[in-house]
Amino acid sequence: MRQVAVADIGGTHARFAIAELRGAEVVSLGDTVELKTAEHATFERAWQEFGHRVGLDLPKELAVAFAGPVHEPTLKLTNSSWVIEPALIKERLGVDRYLILNDFSAVAHAVASLRPEDFRHLCGPEKIEPELGVTAIVGPGTGLGVAALLRKTDRYEVIESEGGHMDFAPLDPLEDKIIALLRLRFGRVSVERIAAGQGLRNLYEALGAIEGVVLNLNDDHLLWEAALEGTDSLATLALNRLCMSLGSVSGDFALAFGARSLVIAGGVGRRLIDHLPQSRFRERFIAKGRFDRRMEKIPVKIIRHPQPGLFGAAAAFAKQHA
Secondary structure, eight states: OEEEEEEEEOSSEEEEEEEEEETTEEEEEOOOEEEEGGGSSSHHHHHHHHHHHHTSOOOSEEEEEESSOOSSSSEEOTTSSOEEOGGGHHHHHTOSEEEEEEHHHHHHHHHHHSOGGGEEEEESOOOSSOOSEEEEEEEESSSEEEEEEEEOSSOEEEEEOOGGGSBOOOOSHHHHHHHHHHHHHHSSOBGGGTSSHHHHHHHHHHHHHHHTOOOOOOSHHHHHHHHHHTOSHHHHHHHHHHHHHHHHHHHHHHHHHTOSEEEEOSHHHHHTTTTGGGTTHHHHHHOOGGGHHHHHTOOEEEEOOSOHHHHHHHHHHHHHOO
């Protein structure tokens, strides 16, 4: 049994834990320490705070899931001042071995390694055992993460993607109007402007402009609360449109990857775990014209593990250093 420190670094939060590995298997994931990146000047300071909170010497091996490109000499978080220089990690953190991977690649490793009970069936055939071939993974969070998991007989491979930045395709007259309004603000409207966490605000404001009504929910927390509880009709309409759009986009990625299954991940995915089955997600997911019958055969599940980024970072490290 070996211990590995794992970190999931995003623009808002940095999460840490200690994982126990046995060969290529993640045996356990310890308690999560969650820190706000804005409250710590550097990754090194957050690492020190993690060590202080757990109250013991940290492992000499580290796996980091990082929200951004990871193949540069200097890694920069999009929504934070943090900069990580991989060449200095061993010296500054006191570790002997480390792995840095894209945060959504880590989620894909988690999908490959978690137990069936860590997923909830959403629609399509309910299959327990994963099939060989491609699983598409779509993760609505603040943005939209996209990856593919290729399972082979004796191993699996993770395929990274920036699919969240593809163009959004409107499918009805109301979406035509929404996109026309959002183009005035963004110029180009990518799928994550609609089918991710930021999409609720964007849709709410666009629908308000179309309806000519005064918007009452200026706080995102209150907007999400009203949308999920159904206490504001415009917020509810925006949430319904978000779910429909997520279905459309997920179906597009399933086709693009030639997927035999699809997994919804991300913080927004978990937030919508009870709402998506009641929405028009499935209707839009399978509405692919001549490929409707193929789409009906694709099982769709939602990952419900609370820390797939941390678990996936551990799984990736275990796979590489078994």
